[in-house]
Amino acid sequence: MTLPSDRHYTVELHASAERVPQIRRILAAHLRYWDLELHIPPVCRGVAELLTNVHRHIGPDAPCVVELRWTGRHLTASVADQGPRLPKLLSAGGGGLSRVAALSDSWGTCGTPDGKVIWFTRRVEAARKTPLTSRTPLRSVPDAKGQPAVPPPVPVEPLVEPVREAVAETAAETPAASSEVSLV
16 A cells, blocks of 8 residues: 655644634644544534634634644644643543544643643555446345256247248148149
8 A cells, every 4th residue: 555645734823612623624634635524523523622622711802823733543633832831631521632543543731831732643554546337136045946047048040942932832732722822
């Protein structure tokens, strides 16, 4: 299997409540373009959760960077912001990082000189480009009888000459027969 070249998308934005649905649509379009339709719902929900957390904990217009990267095997989504505190997973239930953890194969946080990055990954295989072919369905009940025997074909000879002879004999025996009988 050949892996696609590294795919990457980055957008800088302010984490306002109005931007979250827009970013979800943009990310969904990129995932569709990369033939990763099955991963649109979990990735968009995870990024929306991270953006909502930036909006809630840093500020309504806090600048942040959303990044999406697909290497052919792993899809990584991250949100970088300027908040100084690293988030913590407080409980396994509820929202926040527990929701991101439930939607991903791995996740983490990393401090940066300007703030922090929160990321999550999903294992992703390349989409199948070959069309699916139909197969003959399997029989659920085997046939008890075999196929009927087909008799060998009987060679057919043209019947034109015997018919002409029979018509000629009938015409000779019957004096009133007309000569308008024609063979086609």
